[in-house]
Amino acid sequence: MKTIVYFLLLSVLFMGCSSNEPIIEPDPAEAEIYFPPFNSDIWVTKSITELGWNENQLQPLLDFLETNNTKSFMILHDGKVVIEEYMNGHDASKLWYWASAGKTLTTTLSGIAQEEGLIDIDHKVSDYLGTDWTSATLEKENLITCKHLLSMNSGLDDSSDAVEPEDLQYVADAGTRWAYHNVYKKMQDVIASTSGSTFANYFNSKLRDKIGMTNTSGGWLQLSNFNVYWSNTRSMARFGLMIYANGKWGNTQIVPEDFLKEATNTSQNINKSYGYLWWLNGKSSYHLPGSQLEFNGELIPNAPIDMYAALGKNDQKIYIVPSKKLVVIRMGEAADSETFALSSFDNDLWGKINNLID
Template sequence: MKTSVTMLLLVFLFCISCSSADVINDTEPPESGIYFPPFGSSTWEARSLSDLGWNNNELQPLLDYLEDQNTKSFMILHDGKIVVEAYMNGHDANKLWYWASAGKTLTTALSGIAQEEGLIDINTKVSDYLGTGWTSASLEKENLITCKHLLSMNSGLDDSTNGVEPEDLEYMADAGTRWAYHNVYKKMQDVLAEASNSTFKNYFNTKLRDKIGMTSTKGGWLQLNDFNVYWSDTRSMARFGLLIYANGKWNSEQIIPEAFLNEATNTSQDINKSYGYLWWLNGKSSFHLPGSQLKFSGALVPNAPDDMFAALGKNDQKIYVVPSKKLVVIRMGEAADSETFALSSFDNDLWEMINELID
């Protein structure tokens, strides 16, 4: 049965207790009056569509479209407050779902924290932390690869396999000269574990999860096909998106350094202008996609605001952050159409409908 506006209103009441050029995401920072939901409570303040001057008539068509596109959950935050929260296709607020590659940005956040603590320097070569031989490249070529290359997806290692064992990580080009979407970024998690003298999971829990109230009793890093994949409820994903929207600050505590986060959400290299440190960037003049060396002209998501940046995961897991509109948008679920690794046609279609709602 289609998600109804009546159901959404019940959720609402419950919650109350430039151009296509290579623009930089340097819009005015969010106002200081951002709302941060409390820890350990189901209470999360809300705002109504009418209060924001949005088009109520476009809400139900949006929800119907989302349900038809295999969505499990969908949220829109405005300055931290919930405007839309909907669950469908057998999902609910207490169920978990995987972030897939949208969770890459959690590694980015931890990298910024570790650098601020003096544990790492992303401009340092990876072998300084992991030792030599972590790839099958020659020592000369391996030593060209820095932590920044892992975060920027331009390590130069062969992307034809998903594995991250030394035998999988073969030299293809000098670091910095070739962009390719690759699981090698996961070696950054090993760097963080070594540098923090802990495990990646423990470092994540202490430095990020627990500081913003992401659920600790449900979800977490689960091992799937030799890789850690993050699972959570929808509101935990929304909390992380809110942290990013607030320039890395939660209430009065600066958790992710603002300067690092600004680097992470702007072009990180000259090849794929629409990629930062594991974040996808809109409003640039061109982009590359996973599994291809082709260069595509235009913005990543033409219907979305130019300053939008996003965490994109397999089968259309989404965190969209739009500073100019004061929005964080979350989508979890099955693939909207066919299986994808990051961007899909769903992004642009969804933003067309979001624009009808918010404009």
């Protein structure tokens, strides 16, 4: 996908209300994990030499990234920047789309809404949206819970990207079929309905503003059937850092740790490598978008087994690796051909990263 509508309706990205709640920034000196300050370009760094990594493998990694259509790349170690590079005409101030890596923003907001008592993900979707939000019979529609939306096993037809009732046709009972599908967007409707706000405004006040993803560095843009989040690279890195920190920003718990643990573990017994819109490494098998086939082996063999990831179309990546204390961000065009989540680029990239860090 070539530089899609980058300047199209850019002002839309900056719309939305901010929270009136006070924001208390963490004191970096008091935390093992470093959290960068708000409204500042300052982000503490850590050198490759300090970490004992293989400095002679940095340039091969950067060359590989640039050759494969990367626009930006970051590695954080315990929150500190080890690598931050921009290439192929991109820079730190420019926005880029998260594509389906942004699904994990919906997961996070679901956990926050549940903690606030607005929703229960074990309840059926029709409790919040009313009946007839699908074309399934009432009996079959009432089988679908919010958890099924987050786990991609609603049983609804995945052949269309649209999520109007006429597009959401019954294929199988909820919980019996895994299929990568835009129906997860109905969770955004659930959150909007129960919060008495728009999803974007709830996102702004409960997540964006609390971790420094300010309104000058991103926003939601409706493109065709997709509500896509755009941001600069550091905003994506802030989100990844909050997830790495078990849902905290400094001393503030943004999303409950227990929910996050649940979200980043196998959510159903069909696709073992899928949580709540998060992809999981180290499992014995996996499914891919657009297929009902089961593939044996790990999702990304070169990556650490405890790695979990937000994967977006055309190789938008957030990798979280607790055992290595790493958050890795990649934005850009497709490395090779158009993909919806996983691609061969993931494994190749981790081969290069391993050469650097091992």
